[in-house]
Amino acid sequence: MNALTRLMTSGGAARVRVLAGAGVLALVLGTAGAYFYFSGRVSTDDAQVDAHIAPVAAKVGGNIAEILVADNQVVKAGQVLLRIDPRDYKAHLDQVCAQLAAAESQARGADAGVPLTSATTASVTTAASAQLAAAAADHERAVADFERASSSELALAKADVEARRATADRARADLERMAPLAEKNEISKQQFDAYVAAERVALSELTASEQKLANAGKHAESSRAQVQASQARVEAARAALAQATANRRQVDISHAQAGTASAAIEQARAAVTAAQLQVEYTTISAPIDGIVTKKTIQLGQIVQPGQSLLTIVPLSDVWVTANFKETQLADVRPSQRAEIRVDAYGRSFDGHVDSIAGATGAKLSLLPPENATGNFVKIVQRIPVKVALDHAPEGYTFRPGMNVDVTIFTK
Incomplete structure (x- = not known):
């Protein structure tokens, strides 16, 4: 009995040592793998789909005689949107x-x-x-x-x-x-x-x-x-x-x-x-392809020169503006591969770094912070990075303002 107990005890200790060694090895391999996985990329969830949104404004004043489009209607460049009474x-x-x-x-x-x-x-x-x-x-x-x-x-x-x-x-x-x-x-x-x-x-x-x-x-x-x-x-x-x-x-x-x-x-x-x-200005046409958005006019309304009438949002010429921390951009360069994951679709799309902004988002804001007086608290700044899609996603619509996650592969 004593001999059997001693035998079992010695066998358990061996298994414990084997399991412990395997665990240490797995931890080392996992740590190394995680290091190599995350060291060659930078990611941010502070990113949105962006585009050149085209506001449509009146060049001449007068009564709106005809409106030919509705909210959220798809239009082509050159398509007539509305007409102002041209008689005067x-x-x-x-x-x-x-x-x-x-x-x-x-x-x-x-x-x-x-x-x-x-x-x-x-x-x-x-x-x-x-x-x-x-x-x-x-x-x-x-x-x-x-x-x-x-x-x-x-x-x-x-x-x-x-x-x-x-x-x-x-x-x-x-x-x-x-x-x-x-x-x-x-x-x-x-x-x-x-x-x-x-x-x-x-x-x-x-x-x-x-x-x-x-x-x-x-x-x-x-x-x-x-x-x-x-x-x-x-x-x-x-x-x-x-x-x-x-x-x-x-x-x-x-x-x-x-x-x-x-x-x-x-x-x-x-x-x-x-x-x-x-x-000619009494006939207002779409400057680009896109969707009519933010239509603020009614038939018979009197508009003034320069007054905003509606907005055309393009859906084809879009990109992603990703705001990376300044500490993440040491190895980021134009043309690097990027992965764009859209929250709305739950899948990723291929892209690449197009360009990096010349200043931080805070510096480009309407009221940039002034740190010359008072107490200063250092905050990590974010710099906008333009990420372009490699291919137009078939069957998916990228709408400006949609949230995305962006990962840039720096190695």
């Missing part, structure tokens, strides 16, 4: 189109006036120049005639009068001296008659010379009047030429008016383009 904008478009037509008509008139004004101004300038040249030539001739009449002819006439007067005086004196001698018969009657005839001839020649002097004076006065008249014509021609030269500015004015008319056309065309855009 079409009336404005007609108005600016009429203004454009008027501006084009004015421009045609201004363009047509430029060559006419240029030709007329050139013709008037040429004629004025010719008139000035002719007037100047006439004035020169009048001045020369006046100088000749006042200097040469008049001086000669005066000298001739003086000479004739001296001759007449001498003839009269001779006659007066000979008259007593004739009465005493100291000279013959024939000699006395010769003295009488000489006096008459001298007086006649004096009268003729005085008439020539008077005529020379009249000619000088006439020449002076012609000089004054020709000078007046020269001044008038100069004034006409100056006016014609000044009229050249009208050509510049015509060019400026044509340029202004062209600018008015461009302005009117811009107004037409803006009015056409406003008419």
Whole structure:
């Protein structure tokens, strides 16, 4: 009996030692396996499906005349969602189109006036120049005639009068001296008659010379009047030429008016383009493929420019934004394999790291924390990581905001 007990006791101790060794080995292997399993990956449950959600807003104001979609309806890019009453904008478009037509008509008139004004101004300038040249030539001739009449002819006439007067005086004196001698018969009657005839001839020649002097004076006065008249014509021609030269500015004015008319056309065309855009903006279409969400409008409602009408949520172009602790990102790199487990479906999908944000989520928040004053408590920050799906999941819909778990394989 004692021998049997000792045998059983020794056998149990051996089994205990074997079991203990196996347990230690299993613990070591499990610890090593867990280390190798978890050391090559990082995980987080702070992750959600994300997408470029497109808010649809009104570009023009007015009454909503037609709504063509309902909440949660699937739409395609370019599909008409709603229409704003376009009548006011079409009336404005007609108005600016009429203004454009008027501006084009004015421009045609201004363009047509430029060559006419240029030709007329050139013709008037040429004629004025010719008139000035002719007037100047006439004035020169009048001045020369006046100088000749006042200097040469008049001086000669005066000298001739003086000479004739001296001759007449001498003839009269001779006659007066000979008259007593004739009465005493100291000279013959024939000699006395010769003295009488000489006096008459001298007086006649004096009268003729005085008439020539008077005529020379009249000619000088006439020449002076012609000089004054020709000078007046020269001044008038100069004034006409100056006016014609000044009229050249009208050509510049015509060019400026044509340029202004062209600018008015461009302005009117811009107004037409803006009015056409406003008419187009009354029809609102989907910017992307997706589902209509957050529709806040009703038929007949008056909306304002910039007012949010609804939101388009895409379901094809989606990704995952995973917020990892900063201590987890030491080995995370773009293109690393990732596993995405969606809570809604209870299964995993393949993906990869697309990019890592440049700052922490807290730094990018609306009111980032300020740690410069007060007590500071160090908190592990989280950095957003964009994880893209490798393939579009068939039969599954990833909706923005859905919770997921993300594991990134760093080795």
